[in-house]
Amino acid sequence: MSKKIDLNWSVYDITKTYPEVIDIMANLGFDEIKKPAMLNSVGRIMTIPKGAKAKGISIPVVIAELIKNGFEITGNMPDISSMGSKQFQAKETGNTVLLKDYLKRLGNGEDLESVKKDFVQNFSDVDASEIMKAEQELIKEGTPITEVQKLCDVHSALFHGLTKEEKIANAEKAVEESLKKEETSEMTTTTDAYVRKHELAKALRETKGHPLYSFTEANEKFSKEIADIRGALEKGEDVSKKISDFRQIAIHYAKKGDLIYPLLKVRYEISGPSYVMWSVDDEIRDELAAIDKECNHDEEWIKRVQAVLTRADEMIYKETNILFPICAMNFTAEEWYEIYEDAKDYALVYGIDNRWEEAEKYVQDKKNRHEAAIYEGEIVMGGGHMSAAQLEAMLNTLPIEITFIDDNNINRFFNEGAKVFKRPGMAIDREVFSCHPPKIEPMVRSIIESFKNHTRDSVPVWMEKQGKPFLVTYYAVRDKKDNYLGTVEVVQDMQFAKEHFTS
Template identity: 45%
Template sequence: MSKILDLNKSVHDLAEEFPEFTQVMVSLGFTDIAKPAALNTVGRVMTVPRGCSIKGISLDDAVKAFEAAGFTVEGAGASQDAPATEAAPKADATINQQADTPLGTKVEGLDEAGRAKLLESYIARLSSGESLEDVRADFVANFSDVDAGEIARAEQGLIEGGAKIDDVQRLCDVHSALFHGTTREEKIANAEEAVMGSLTQGAGDLNTRFLTNLPGHPMHVFSLENQAISEQIARTRAALGTPDAMDELRTLSQLGVHYAKKGDLLYPVLKVRHGYSGPSDVMWGVDDEIRAELRALLGAKEQDAAWLERAEKVLTRADEMVYKEANILLPLCAQNFSGDEWLQMYADLKGYDLCLIDDAGTWGAGEEYCQQRAAAAEKGTDNQDQADAAGAVQLPTGRLTPAQLDAMLNTIPLEITFVDDTDINRYWNDDGEKKLFKRPSSALDREVWSCHPPKIQEMVRHVIATLKSGEQDSVDIWMEKEGEPVLVRYMAVRDREGSYVGTMEVVQRMGFARDHFKA
């Protein structure tokens, strides 16, 4: 019986349908397909033709390999010799024309779908080892007059299609540089003109401007801090090569507070609730790289020529992130976030320090929301205090009312988080004090992975998998935060029969122990 391989189906579905399909894919160079994590994520949105395009593998060669393995291949792109439809030539021609023309040549007559295909070809070229400078020349020629909103949508599609995040980040940096003029005013004007055309049309444009000027509103806070970061970048750049350079760079490193807010409050919500994975997967990674490079520069022993070159480069990346945030990220949030999400974020922001600004004002509606939430919590406590024993949480060794249990957990001098056996954030204690690791309320009932930047997610997955499997019962991670040693311990939580029910993360400041033994 013939085995029909439909190329319209996802790689994940084909691998489930035909075990030998995986072997052929690995032989073609798709080694990640053998990894369950990759197959169950990227594999669900990746097709064979799309994968071949991204990796620069001939689709004809792939078809021949499948036919040699006994498959009958059908579906989109089954043979490049097949008659083309009217819609197909435009998309395919973008890559063919690109290969036959000198670097920096503009491809004419493309619609948004065609330009997205062209952008995909740039990613494939980067992945195959072509130099960024060569790709940059074509990017500038074809995208310098394309609005930022369209490029953001194209980047989103690339990520969903399985493109390498690092390559998308590199093009993202080129993209932001396109909006730069000679003066700072020209840069801002170019960026605003480019993005407002499509990303925030009509009411969206007005909404962005209104919210960024509403005192105390989260958009206003992010906008003010972003502007302050821009000004500090300018001061730091002016100080390079002078005795003040390290002090200015140290001040600039406070942008980590602002980046942490984006990572906790903006990126995950855009990805999980609104389907925009681009900012989470691309900008979040760039934020982390900027912070890491600033730390490395501050820890250097001397400010030689190489140090100055690195400092200039990271200042440029930070400056470009300012434009991405002001003209892509924040408008995207204004367009998508609901009123309830902004109110919840306003309450969460109270747990964070301001970054490089002294005051951002007070949002009346936000304050009213916080008061109502506090009153509801207090009412719940009062009602619970009046409840009889039947309303208590019954445990094998006693019983507690929810109010007593909450108070007891908040008295423990630890930051405690519980993730259930399906990897969902279910609980953390909160005594009202500022935490080393902020936990916004929007993260509750959300997969734990989405609360971590891309480069950390794989480590978290590995730790939890280790605890689930029983290979280890706990994993310790030591670090320094705010000048104090900190122990983060991940512990498997098992019931009395030994079955895994979740993971508990416990964060403990260890400065008290250090100080005790020093005395």
């Protein structure tokens, strides 16, 4: 029977199944794996790929060593063949210098057509991907995205098209074709990277419940709505309600902005496409909001509607042909699971709500594995980890007063700082009822009892103190199995809200 290691398994699970892996990994530089406390805490949430990245150890070397020791590796395999690819590693070149010069000239007010002329002359023989790389290098160096976006008009001068939108779309298609050629020449295997990337994206888009499945379903709906609005405009019909409904696209963009773009930028250092598309998302969203508020639906308003629909339509193309394939080639299965889970926090778009069973199982298994642990001052929790000092400082920074009472009604924690409701240190480890005057004690007992018997989950109490309004809220604290663990009291000075809404 072969020994199999799934790269999606936690290090803890792997070593429990194959104890010999501890020595193999330790010899590769994973020293902490021999520390039982670390293995039993951090090891429960750490995978081999994540650990290798954190330690700066080559994952191909780790995989090769495991195979050498008789293991069969399965799961989310890293794309070893494409490691070292230059796709998103633009260097300071003559192209970058020229683009900087064009931006400077545009910033100084030089005529756009004049800059375009020089651009065509210098870049007519340069692959579109090289231009994209140079633009990304500008972003890495700190050039504002709004400045780099100015190059879109200049860039489009290289490509044929009757309108600005057509030119930009053709430019992006040329980037894709150029990347296809580049990837093919760089790959040392027979697999065509371009085809592989798009086939992988297609497979994920067709996986029921996968984030790309839901994103694509939403885009199909957006495309239909765009066609519907355009048709109504041609007939001279009122499209006000249709525009309002179409603004749901802002939720779609928010998901990309929170779940996709940061992941590409931070973990994979793919910032150029993300930054530019993110900015365009914001512009489309803001323009739709402005159009929706406008009462005068004259010819100028109709032109604005048509223009923003064109941009939204182009974004659908960019997502399908550029963004999603890049994500498909880079994101791990675990990252897709997390995107799926986090997406649940957003409002539904046109009622689209898909369940991904594979991710549901992963999320549940992860919750079952996560047990809070403390090792050398590091607190490991389901949502991450931090030192005790960091946690304490964070709680003391929040502009609220926090008190935690355990399930035996004992005061366990107060955050520090100036307080309106004084909490002496000696009250720690005392029964909470002893801290309240007799006339308040019955209310406190009633609240805690209702939390314990699950009749209430929170109780807000408004009051005035020192001439200011305060909101005191009691919350039941429960574990993942809904067992009562205690009560947290949060006190917040609401004077700022009163001044905001009455000024």
